[in-house]
Amino acid sequence: MLRKREPSDSRPHDTGFPLPRGRRKYFDWTTPVSLAFVLMLSGLVLLPMAWLLIASFRDDASRITLDNYRQFFTDASFLKPLLTTLWTSAAVGFICVALAAPMAWLVSRTDLPGKRPLRILILASFVTPPFLGAFAWVLLGGPNAGLINQWYYALFGLKAFEAAPLLNIFSAGGMVFVMALYTFPYVFTFAANGLDLIPGELEEASAILGMPAWRTAADITLPLIAPSLLAGFLIAFLQSMTLFGPPAILALPAGIDTMTTKIWSLFQFPPRLGLAAAVSLPLLAISVLLLKAQTAILGRRGYAVIGGKATGTRAVKLGSWKAPALLLFAAVLGCSIVLPYGVLLRTAFVRNWSAPMGLYNLTLENWRFVFFEFSQTRLALGNTFILGLTAATAGTLLVAVIAYLAVRRAVWGHRYLSFLATAPVAIPGIVLAVGLFLSYTHPPLVLYGTLAIIFLAYVTKEIPVGYQQIGASLRSVHPELEDAGRIFGATRLRALFDITAPLIRNGVIATWILIFVGSIRELSATILLFTARTKTVSVTMFDLRESNDWGPIAVLSITMLAITFVLIALITRFTDRRMI
Amino acid sequence: MNRTLEALCCAVAALTAIVSIANAQETTPAMLAAATKEGKVTWYTSVDVKVAEAVAKAFRAEYPGIDIEVERAGSERVFQRINQEYQSAIHNVDVVNSSDASHFLYWRQQKWLAPHTPPDVRRFPAQYKDPEGYYATWRATLSVMGYNTKLIDAKDAPTGYMDLLDPKWKGKLVKSHPGYSGTSLTGTYAIVKALGWDYLDKLSKQGVQQLQSTTATPKSIASGERAVMVDGNEYNMFIEIDAKSPVKIIYPKEGTPFVTSPSAIFAEAPHPNAARVLENFLFTARIQQLIVNEGGTRSMHPDVKDPPGRTPLAEIKLLPDDANGMLPQIADIKKRYTALFGN
Numbered sequence: 001m002l003r004k005r006e007p008s009d010s011r012p013h014d015t016g017f018p019l020p021r022g023r024r025k026y027f028d029w030t031t032p033v034s035l036a037f038v039l040m041l042s043g044l045v046l047l048p049m050a051w052l053l054i055a056s057f058r059d060d061a062s063r064i065t066l067d068n069y070r071q072f073f074t075d076a077s078f079l080k081p082l083l084t085t086l087w088t089s090a091a092v093g094f095i096c097v098a099l100a101a102p103m104a105w106l107v108s109r110t111d112l113p114g115k116r117p118l119r120i121l122i123l124a125s126f127v128t129p130p131f132l133g134a135f136a137w138v139l140l141g142g143p144n145a146g147l148i149n150q151w152y153y154a155l156f157g158l159k160a161f162e163a164a165p166l167l168n169i170f171s172a173g174g175m176v177f178v179m180a181l182y183t184f185p186y187v188f189t190f191a192a193n194g195l196d197l198i199p200g201e202l203e204e205a206s207a208i209l210g211m212p213a214w215r216t217a218a219d220i221t222l223p224l225i226a227p228s229l230l231a232g233f234l235i236a237f238l239q240s241m242t243l244f245g246p247p248a249i250l251a252l253p254a255g256i257d258t259m260t261t262k263i264w265s266l267f268q269f270p271p272r273l274g275l276a277a278a279v280s281l282p283l284l285a286i287s288v289l290l291l292k293a294q295t296a297i298l299g300r301r302g303y304a305v306i307g308g309k310a311t312g313t314r315a316v317k318l319g320s321w322k323a324p325a326l327l328l329f330a331a332v333l334g335c336s337i338v339l340p341y342g343v344l345l346r347t348a349f350v351r352n353w354s355a356p357m358g359l360y361n362l363t364l365e366n367w368r369f370v371f372f373e374f375s376q377t378r379l380a381l382g383n384t385f386i387l388g389l390t391a392a393t394a395g396t397l398l399v400a401v402i403a404y405l406a407v408r409r410a411v412w413g414h415r416y417l418s419f420l421a422t423a424p425v426a427i428p429g430i431v432l433a434v435g436l437f438l439s440y441t442h443p444p445l446v447l448y449g450t451l452a453i454i455f456l457a458y459v460t461k462e463i464p465v466g467y468q469q470i471g472a473s474l475r476s477v478h479p480e481l482e483d484a485g486r487i488f489g490a491t492r493l494r495a496l497f498d499i500t501a502p503l504i505r506n507g508v509i510a511t512w513i514l515i516f517v518g519s520i521r522e523l524s525a526t527i528l529l530f531t532a533r534t535k536t537v538s539v540t541m542f543d544l545r546e547s548n549d550w551g552p553i554a555v556l557s558i559t560m561l562a563i564t565f566v567l568i569a570l571i572t573r574f575t576d577r578r579m580i
Numbered sequence: 581m582n583r584t585l586e587a588l589c590c591a592v593a594a595l596t597a598i599v600s601i602a603n604a605q606e607t608t609p610a611m612l613a614a615a616t617k618e619g620k621v622t623w624y625t626s627v628d629v630k631v632a633e634a635v636a637k638a639f640r641a642e643y644p645g646i647d648i649e650v651e652r653a654g655s656e657r658v659f660q661r662i663n664q665e666y667q668s669a670i671h672n673v674d675v676v677n678s679s680d681a682s683h684f685l686y687w688r689q690q691k692w693l694a695p696h697t698p699p700d701v702r703r704f705p706a707q708y709k710d711p712e713g714y715y716a717t718w719r720a721t722l723s724v725m726g727y728n729t730k731l732i733d734a735k736d737a738p739t740g741y742m743d744l745l746d747p748k749w750k751g752k753l754v755k756s757h758p759g760y761s762g763t764s765l766t767g768t769y770a771i772v773k774a775l776g777w778d779y780l781d782k783l784s785k786q787g788v789q790q791l792q793s794t795t796a797t798p799k800s801i802a803s804g805e806r807a808v809m810v811d812g813n814e815y816n817m818f819i820e821i822d823a824k825s826p827v828k829i830i831y832p833k834e835g836t837p838f839v840t841s842p843s844a845i846f847a848e849a850p851h852p853n854a855a856r857v858l859e860n861f862l863f864t865a866r867i868q869q870l871i872v873n874e875g876g877t878r879s880m881h882p883d884v885k886d887p888p889g890r891t892p893l894a895e896i897k898l899l900p901d902d903a904n905g906m907l908p909q910i911a912d913i914k915k916r917y918t919a920l921f922g923n
Binding site: 142143144145146159170252253254255256257268269270271351352353354369373374375376379441446448449531532533535543544546547548549552 | 669673790922
């Protein structure tokens with residue numbers, strides 16, 4: 001394998017081999033092109049963060065001040081949301097680990113029946129936007145009219161308001177519950193990957209020595225995947241901390257604020273930008289710390305010997321434990337998929353969502369309204385698609401080049417590139433939006449009010465996902481192939497296009513779709529950046545929620561989910577990669 | 581001295597003439613042609629989304645050459661969005677309707693509005709239009725109380741605001757938010773004026789579920805999610821009653837906040853002619869009757885009749901709105917309210 005030499009002695013086209021004599025030397029565009037991309041990426045990620053920092057130290061008259069921070073750290077109306085955010089995120093993390101660890105073990109180590117459909121349903125929970133889940137759970141778990149509570153009252157002959165409801169989704173607990181339902185797949189993935197990496201011999205040995213399956217699991221497997229679980233916990237924590245939809249939909253009606261809803265309320269006119277920036281930065285700091293901890297933990301790799309996939313572990317026979325095991329899956333997936341999807345479908349086809357499903361209640365009115373009368377549908381769908389297409393295309397192109405430069409270590413500073421491409425993971429969507437708003441509402445570049453500012457948010461947010469996906473594809477193509485091309489005189493770009501590009505085509509398509517799916521469901525950044533002309537489907541639904549128009553919300557939800565699932569099905573066609 | 585007076589009189593006469601020309605703004609064929617050329621009009625409104633779309637549909641049928649785009653949100657949200665946009669020099673909005681009359685005072689101060697008096701508005705009572713022609717009351721509603729008839733017997737239902745402090749209503753109340761809804765803000769101001777903050781302080785201890793829009797609270801009691809609504813649009817209650825939902829309106833004995841909801845054109849409207857065509861259209865007797873019938877609002881148009889079964893305004897004790905009095909207190913009301921009830 002060829003590596004670049006030190007930058008001082010390397011010319012841009014230097015392959016380490018002498019060029020064949022008598023050949024024309026083509027100008028190698030690698031350096032200017034890569035420089036341009038480096039600058040672009042830096043601008044994209046660093047500019048909003050720089051503005052965030054500057055704004056947090058300025059008052060309304062642009063004087064330097066520490067007042068914003070003073071207010072944040074002394075005002076209970078800011079500290080309380082911070083505490084709420086911290087404890088609810090931790091709770092989500094614990095619940096996710098408690099649910100996902102046994103689920104992952106059951107799927108990867110036992111003879112549980114129906115693993116494939118179960119994995120598909122977990123994938124479905126993974127791609128369901130949490131704010132849609134929150135909408136659905138309002139309809140299911142509203143304390144009095146919510147369908148589950150209605151069934152509960154009917155079953156026990158109770159009356160709404162007289163008896164305590166079975167569950168009240170409008171509460172911090174309700175919010176934690178819903179966030180956990182759509183966050184556990186992250187932990188599941190971590191745990192499942194962790195299990196795949198543990199050599200089966202250790203567990204085998206334990207089994208041969210006569211240990212019962214549960215002791216093997218508890219004494220051997222659990223300690224081995226503990227680092228993966230901890231990492232999963234941190235990711236779940238991070239996810240819940242940055243969500244905007246569930247807190248706004250479920251906690252706000254109960255008068256509970258989180259950091260994200262607080263930042264959002266600071267953006268209400270007249271916006272208090274300095275304060276919003278000062279509130280955003282601690283959130284950013286926490287998130288960076290979490291990711292640092294996570295990398296440190298995964299970097300240790302626990303006690304496991306990482307040597308590729310484990311070889312044929314014998315599946316543990318569940319026997320009579322099959323029923324309870326399946327019950328666990330039924331409970332989790334029932335709450336995350338079956339019930340919510342069911343209630344959205346039902347709501348889309350009835351006049352009054354809380355009334356029984358009688359014939360008189362059935363209607364297509366909601367569909368007619370959304371697609372033929374509601375003038376925002378066309379605008380919002382149009383904007384959402386334009387944003388999805390452009391963000392996916394530009395994002396894919398950007399990460400493809402960046403990943404290539406970083407993975408092949410083709411330019412000086414590839415570590416910096418790799419850092420920049422991963423950094424946005426740590427930036428909560430709403431924090432990014434505050435930064436973008438600060439950067440692009442004044443000259444030289446006024447983008448607020450156009451789709452461009454939302455486009456920048458989506459591209460920046462999706463860079464890490466794309467980078468990881470394409471980076472993985474690139475690592476699987478040995479550089480030898482390209483080097484061969486270059487020996488015969490091709491420039492780096494030419495070798496890239498003729499040799500590497502066709503080989504990673506599927507990875508590129510998958511990246512495109514991932515960014516597209518991520519973009520069309522985005523809410524937490526869009527909520528600060530949209531204007532009337534630049535509404536997306538997600539904020540349109542959010543507007544409809546403020547006036548309790550559940551029928552149209554259900555119709556739009558189903559539309560969005562349908563589009564998402566078609567695209568995800570396409571990814572699995574184009575890549576062999578197992579998503580979950 | 582006489583000369584000066586004469587000159588002044590002449591000037592006044594000339595000014596009046598100009599003003600009346602400016603006010604004579606019927607939809608002429610020339611205006612319509614110019615509007616059709618603009619091709620589009622953007623309408624920000626806080627009226628219920630289905631009512632808004634019904635009006636838009638009627639507009640499209642009447643003027644097929646002009647595309648109408650509806651941006652519906654709560655009044656305070658509409659206000660914030662327009663201000664945010666204008667602060668960033670984005671001129672999106674042509675015609676605006678908000679249930680917080682003080683917004684129009686603010687926009688007028690900012691010199692953002694264009695004077696325009698639709699022909700029908702000339703016949704409106706004087707208190708429902710701006711003397712200088714910058715806005716007029718497009719619709720009015722009452723911020724009423726209400727309850728779910730399946731959950732509560734008529735004899736047990738509260739009759740006024742003070743009744744809601746009874747412990748038996750704990751955990752059963754739902755209320756909209758003055759930080760989001762202009763109707764709620766106007767209503768909150770009226771309630772504070774009549775009963776004081778002390779009342780809201782006690783009410784906030786009753787486990788009130790806090791929603792955003794006054795269009796949301798009637799839907800909440802209609803679904804049975806909550807039993808009693810502290811405030812909500814009368815017009816949404818009419819819509820629910822027409823849809824046979826189990827709800828009933830309460831006009832509180834302390835008085836019902838009366839909320840006017842003006843309409844105006846922005847001076848920097850991107851489609852100035854289409855904006856005038858729409859504004860004229862909104863005030864015609866036909867559309868006023870449409871929003872009264874289908875939207876359940878109250879109209880100031882002398883030709884419009886209330887459908888049977890609705891309590892006439894004359895029979896209700898009203899707490900009239902007072903935009904001028906409310907304007908300086910808005911920030912304070914929102915802050916104190918949020919401190920009591922949350923966001």
